[in-house]
Amino acid sequence: MDKGGTMPLSWHRESKPHKFCPGCGHGLVLKVLGELIDEMDLRERLLFGCDIGCSLLAWNFFNVDSVQTHHGRTTPVMVGLKRGKPDMVALAYMGDGAAYAIGSQHLVNAAYRNENIFILVVNNTVYAMTGGQMSPTTLAGQKTETSPYGRDTELAGQPTRGAEMMAAIAAEGAYVARGSVARMIQLKKFMKKALENQLAGRGLSFLEALSTCPTNWRTNARETWRFLEEDMAAYYPLGELSGPGKEVRGS
Amino acid sequence: MSSKESRFRLLKHEGVKGTFIICPGLCKGCGLCLERCPHDVIDWSEELGIYGTPRAAPARMDDCIACGICQLVCPDSAILIQKKQKKKA
Secondary structure, three states: OOOOOOOOOOEOHHHOOOOOOOOOHHHHHHHHHHHHHHHOOOOOOEEEEEOOOHHHHHOOOEOOEEEEOOOOOHHHHHHHHHHHOOOOEEEEEEEHHHHHHHOHHHHHHHHHHOOOOEEEEEEOOEEOOOOOEEOOOOOEOOOEOOEOOOEOHHHHOOOOOHHHHHHHHOOOOOEEEEEEOOOHHHHHHHHHHHHHHHHOOOOOEEEEEEOOOHHHHOOOHHHHHHHHHHHHHHHOOOEEEEOOOOOOOOO | OOOHHHHOOOEEEEOOOEEEEEOOOOOOOOOHHHHHOOOOOEEEEEEEOOOOOEEEEEOOHHHOOOOOHHHHOOOOOOEEEEEOOOOOO
16 A cells, blocks of 8 residues: 555645535545545645635645635735745645635736636535525525525626636636536546646636535535535536637637 | 554455454545445444444445545545455466
């Protein structure tokens, strides 16, 4: 057996078991990332930036240089780090609230400038750390703490399709995709392509990972998988939306 | 606080097609692997896991085909499946 036991070698063993809830999709996304750090030998090159919200619990997750920023500001911090250290691989890790609500200005401008960083958004449809309030990606009719009768789209609008927005404004060479923790092999493929896109210097890499939050969804394991694979995947289609050699949608 | 060694102690369960290795110090008992197992091999343990809840334990190892889906979907990386090498005829 390898030295990491059951865990990827890049995981910081002293901080395990990690602080995410049982069944949280963050662990799955970070496992894929950890495996890729090992496989692509990025341990000395990766700059890991995490946001406010549940994603900040990853601040000591890896044996890599990590920084934890203000809410929604991970994108500009990582842009600055990447510009200062172009040889490093910059990763901005955040949740859907940080990406599409408070940090959407940075997301849009980073996409327009085609900054050479990797933005990884974990979409679990709620503000999980604060108790499960409605977020921009909460599905229509989904019950949360602040939408106890279900999200009313007349009042709160339609859920944000962030990957489609990024694909519409992304420059040539940018990579935009949406994966899901229900399809781990596909998610790993997308994440590898996103990291390779940055290593090749082609510009922005954006990956949204559909994720789970059993604690705030108040679901058991079976209902968690069902909500992720049926309800979420129906509104947020999986796949690559933009990439090198592929026509950018909306242009 | 348990020592580092006991925290990451591994339990091995031998099967026909492979070995199911679980780290009880990592399993929080979310049950995602139970739902995903195509042959219903995994069940809840009698002893309590790290979060004071039953954890995942292979109860029907004879049915395990060592597909590795449980390892793939474990958010805490508590499971490792080692496939047995096929004997060449």
